[in-house]
Amino acid sequence: MSFSVDVLAGIAIQLQSGVGHQDRFQRLITTLRQVLECDASALLRYDARQFIPLAIDGLAQDVLGRRFTLEGHPRLEAIARAGDVVRFPADSDLPDPYDGLIPGQESLKVHACVGLPLFAGQNLIGALTLDAMEPEQFDVFSDEELRLISALAAGALSNALLIEQLESQNMLPGAPAAFEPVANTDMIGLSPNMMQLKKEIEIVAASDLNVLISGETGTGKELVAKSIHEGSPRAANPLVYLNCAALPESVAESELFGHVKGAFTGAISNRSGKFEMADNGTLFLDEIGELSLALQAKLLRVLQYGDIQRVGDDRSLRVDVRVLAATNRDLREEVLAGRFRADLFHRLSVFPLSVPPLRERGDDVVLLAGYFCEQCRLRLGLSRVILSSGARAHLLSYGWPGNVRELEHAVHRAVVLARATRSGGEVILEAQHFAFEESVVAPVQESEAPALPACHNLRDATEHFQREMIRQALSQNNNNWAASARALETDVANLHRLAKRLGMKD
Known part of the structure; x- marks a missing residue:
């Protein structure tokens, strides 16, 4: 059996058509799974010594949320180093990253595995992986045929990443550009409201506007702030973090604006505040609604005029700082109640972003659970951490009042519980390993x-x-x-x- 010209032409046409890259990638790996009659196929992007799934077929849904580091996955490391088609022997001692992650085959190990590294010039940008339960499944296909598939996929992925880079850097048509992977904070989620949030982040990141990020506790507001900073022209400069809720009133002004020696008891030397530290960069003020009205007035002055005064100093210092603020409060209600200044609210919310609660993100719950499963696997030195179908359904049925943070803790706790009942390095998470009631309210x-x-x-x-x-x-x-x-x-x-x-x- 071999690829016909019609099959190759069909794959090429599919990679050039469709509304978005995600569409094309999904059709590519679905087609490959059908043509090669394999049990699973996946397209992965390579970034910072890890492979990130872009599209899968025949694999558990949580795979899309997993991040496969080279250090934690020797087969993927072999693919990354190979430079050509990699065929793993059926009796290879190297664990397959998808063992237990093919639905209906959770208790079986993958027997046939082929890896196709994808390059843009000399840069590794991704990989195609093909897996089957039958050891001889891919023997009938020559390396040359598989290289053709690899070349088609590499071209499509390279174009998609280059377009992403151009858009993120707001480069003009015709400007010289060499492909370089764009470093960005990984926000996991494919639900419509998360895709909309990512789009809004991309739009506002390139500007210098102040941003107010609102959302419930545990939704990932700090991750949004990091994404904005990393996508901005200020990315090479510091992102400075300050939790306003953890600031005692007595030191809050000094933390924000600094102080000079002798300004108060204990001020034994000059000290820079967060605004100075963030000069030419970004300052992230978490829990902004906790600031006192007196400090809100001083913060407003900085936003209006761009200068600060250290505590105990009459001189003004000029700073160039972009402010990102986050809150789990409804600041409009706080303004009406007189607890937050209306003028500061309008200064901060030039471009407001709302981070959706986890209960409104649909299947993102499973993707995030997969991500945390992989984190636990590496941290605890386990060979596999698998979510059973019952566990996935259980996670989807819960309301998540603590949002992503609660999910992270729930998965870590479940892994510890499941590991205690099994010998060896494999952990399978079942519904009974998750006990949500404990985290809903106080005892x-x-x-x-x-x-x-x-x-x-x-x-x-x-x-x-x-x-x-x-x-x-x-x-x-x-x-x-x-x-x-x-x-x-x-x-x-x-x-x-x-x-x-x-x-x-x-």
């Missing part, structure tokens, strides 16, 4: 815990439990939401959002 005395309804649906039971806990807290705190949030050890803004989602308030 209560057994006698105080609300009774759960007799139902078979985990989400309904969880939501009933949350409603009863909130009602109980409100009752004990005279319907004061802030006091109830403290009693439940959660953020008041998140408590309001949760209550709205549960239908407890308008």
Whole structure:
């Protein structure tokens, strides 16, 4: 059996047609799986000594969220070093990165594996991987035929990456450009609202506008800030981080603007503040809603005039800083309540971004779970960490009030639990390894815990439990939401959002 001219021509045409690169890549690996009659195929992008899946066929969905480092995957390292078609022997001792990740074959190891490195000139930009359960599946195809496929895929991937580079650098048509992989913070997610967020990040990153990033606790606002900075002309300069919620009022001004020797007790030398450290770069102010009104006024002055004064110094210093701010509060409500300055709000929210909660991101939950599974595998020195189909369904059924941060902790905890019940380096995560109720609310005395309804649906039971806990807290705190949030050890803004989602308030 060999590739016909019609097959090769069909692949080439598919790679030149379609609305977007993702479309073409998906059709490519689906076609290859059919033509080669293999069990799984994948197109991977190479960046910073790791392979990142772009399109898969025949593999578990969480593979799209996994990041395969060369150090953690010897077969992929061999493909990266080869420079040509790699055929792994059926009895190879090197673990296959997809072992256990082909649906329906979770307990079996892949037997036939071919790797095709993809190059743009001398630069490795990606790889095609082909896997089958039958050891002789690819023997009928010559290396020359596989090189033709590799060349077609490499050309398409190179064009896609070059277009991405040109767009991110806002380069004009005709300007000289050599292909270089663009370093960027990896934001995992293919849901429509995440794709929209990535598009908005790309648009605003190239500008010098201040950005207000809003979203619930644990959604990844800091990751958004990093992405904006890395996509901006300031990327070569510092990104300086400051958590406003962790700032004691007594040192907050000094942290922001610095101080001179003798400005106050303990000021034994001159000290630069975060604005000076971020000069010509970006300053990320996390939890901006926690700043006092007095500091908000001083921050507004910096944004308006571009100069700062160190504590205890009469002189002004000029700074060139782009400010990115993040909050889990509704700052419009804070403005109406008099807790946040309206003029500062408008200065910060020139280009507002909203990070969607995990419960609104659909199948991104599975992709992110795959990413955290791979992290755990490397950290704990395991050979495989696999999500069962039951575990994937379980993760999709939960509401994730703690968002991505809660998912990360849930996966890490599940891996530890599953490892304790198995010998060897393979871990298979089942639904029972995830116990979400523990992270929903603060612990209560057994006698105080609300009774759960007799139902078979985990989400309904969880939501009933949350409603009863909130009602109980409100009752004990005279319907004061802030006091109830403290009693439940959660953020008041998140408590309001949760209550709205549960239908407890308008």
